[in-house]
Amino acid sequence: xxxxxxxxxxxxxxxxxxxxxxxxxxxxxxxxxxxxxxxxxxxxxxxxxxxxxxxxxxxxxxxxxxxxxxxxxxxxxxxxxxxxxxxxxxxxxxxxx
Numbered sequence: 001x002x003x004x005x006x007x008x009x010x011x012x013x014x015x016x017x018x019x020x021x022x023x024x025x026x027x028x029x030x031x032x033x034x035x036x037x038x039x040x041x042x043x044x045x046x047x048x049x050x051x052x053x054x055x056x057x058x059x060x061x062x063x064x065x066x067x068x069x070x071x072x073x074x075x076x077x078x079x080x081x082x083x084x085x086x087x088x089x090x091x092x093x094x095x096x097x
Contacts, residue, residue, distance in 0.1 A: 035081075039074050046071035 046067040053059040 035078070039078050042067075042071045042074045 046064075049059060049064045049067045053061070053064050
């Protein structure tokens with residue numbers, strides 16, 4: 001594993017530079033966080049509609065089915081993205097340097 005080079009603390013006037021990869025990691029984590037938040041909202045919406053219909057509220061069945069199907073599709077997408085990320089990580093760890 002390659003580690004970043006730390007700033008030289010003994011040299012006068014040398015300051016640690018900002019790392020561009022840290023900004024990219026922050027953008028990626030925000031992207032993942034936003035995607036998971038959207039997924040959670042979709043799952044909660046489908047669950048809320050289903051619970052409301054089960055409680056006897058006047059909910060159109062087709063709206064509940066659409067919300068549940070959208071939540072299922074979003075969950076399948078998230079699982080597939082996770083599988084691809086894990087597969088890419090495994091390929092990177094098996095690479096010969």
